[in-house]
Amino acid sequence: MMEAGETAEVLVQALPYIRRFAGKVVVVKLGGAAIADADAAANLDRAMAQDILLLRSVGVRCVLVHGGGPQIDQFMRLAGKEPEFRNGLRVTDAETLDIVRMVLVGKINRDLVAAINREEPVGVGVSGEDGGLLRAVQVDPALGFVGEVEAVRAKLLHQLLDDGLAPVVSTVGADAAGQPYNINADDAAMAIAVAMQAEKIVYLTGAPGLLEDVNDPASLVHRLTLGELRARMEDGSVSKGMIPKLRACASAVEGGVGSAHIIDGRVPHAILIELLTHAGIGTMIQKDV
Ligand SMILES: Nc1ncnc2c1ncn2[C@@H]1O[C@H](COP(=O)(O)OP(=O)(O)O)[C@@H](O)[C@H]1O
Numbered sequence: 001m002m003e004a005g006e007t008a009e010v011l012v013q014a015l016p017y018i019r020r021f022a023g024k025v026v027v028v029k030l031g032g033a034a035i036a037d038a039d040a041a042a043n044l045d046r047a048m049a050q051d052i053l054l055l056r057s058v059g060v061r062c063v064l065v066h067g068g069g070p071q072i073d074q075f076m077r078l079a080g081k082e083p084e085f086r087n088g089l090r091v092t093d094a095e096t097l098d099i100v101r102m103v104l105v106g107k108i109n110r111d112l113v114a115a116i117n118r119e120e121p122v123g124v125g126v127s128g129e130d131g132g133l134l135r136a137v138q139v140d141p142a143l144g145f146v147g148e149v150e151a152v153r154a155k156l157l158h159q160l161l162d163d164g165l166a167p168v169v170s171t172v173g174a175d176a177a178g179q180p181y182n183i184n185a186d187d188a189a190m191a192i193a194v195a196m197q198a199e200k201i202v203y204l205t206g207a208p209g210l211l212e213d214v215n216d217p218a219s220l221v222h223r224l225t226l227g228e229l230r231a232r233m234e235d236g237s238v239s240k241g242m243i244p245k246l247r248a249c250a251s252a253v254e255g256g257v258g259s260a261h262i263i264d265g266r267v268p269h270a271i272l273i274e275l276l277t278h279a280g281i282g283t284m285i286q287k288d289v
């Protein structure tokens with residue numbers, strides 16, 4: 001247990017960060033990889049809910065966006081379907097789209113809202129389909145019902161935040177005709193962060209950050225400029241889910257978001273450690289200086 005003096009020290013350390021982020025938007029994207037271990041998920045959800053509520057109580061405008069790739073895989077297999085990806089995007093036929101909506105909107109979103117509401121009843125779940133939040137266009141007919149974000153109705157999120165609520169966003173969008181589309185959650189979070197001109201976007205994932213060598217957790221890359229990030233995308237050290245994540249970080253920073261962070265969502269209270277302490281964890285991406 002921490003001594004009282006140490007506790008006070010930690011609180012004092014947080015003060016400049018609280019001053020810096022008060023009134024600013026922070027988008028937190030929770031990846032399915034961070035909560036893939038079902039036994040740990042409930043504790044992690046609780047710690048994350050506490051982090052978001054603490055930030056909210058000091059005036060940070062926090063938007064939680066979640067994915068759920070591994071969980072969708074699991075339910076597809078239960079339904080006798082084999083997941084298929086092209087360029088990191090799930091091939092989504094009509095039946096898969098229903099599974100995506102059931103898992104993201106019906107299950108993961110509900111679990112996260114419930115975790116917040118167990119602490120304080122301010123969690124509100126919204127799907128990108130709701131109120132035109134995520135307007136989508138089809139990416140490529142060969143991928144089926146996969147969309148990319150064309151427009152974000154940021155005002156909807158600002159109104160919820162203004163009312164003291166804590167929005168939790170599922171990344172299913174819809175086109176002008178109301179057709180739903182499955183949207184990669186890293187991209188959707190980036191589009192929301194850009195539309196809201198967030199101070200930070202924080203990606204919580206199932207790795208310590210960007211690793212030089214994916215098999216060596218000690219090979220963490222602490223900082224990257226956009227130029228360095230582009231070089232790494234070319235050098236073959238990045239694979240699978242980390243590719244769209246890095247691309248989304250680059251687009252966020254290029255789009256005016258102060259900084260993008262990839263951190264280990266399996267560490268309880270990772271958000272608070274990143275935002276309010278000198279420690280800072282994971283990988284930080286900033287514009288070239
Ligand atoms: N160079 C790398 N550094 C870190 N993780 C990597 C790297 N290359 C591939 N990965 C993999 O990418 C995963 C994160 O992507 P993904 O599974 O899509 O996460 P999420 O569900 O959070 O979006 C990590 O858990 C890791 O297995």
Ligand SMILES: CC(=O)N[C@@H](CCC(=O)OP(=O)(O)O)C(=O)O
Nearest residue numbers: 032067068069089090183184185
């Ligand atoms: C089009 C597309 O691929 N959509 C993703 C949406 C969920 C997601 O992105 O989840 P993670 O953040 O856990 O990867 C999918 O179906 O897996």
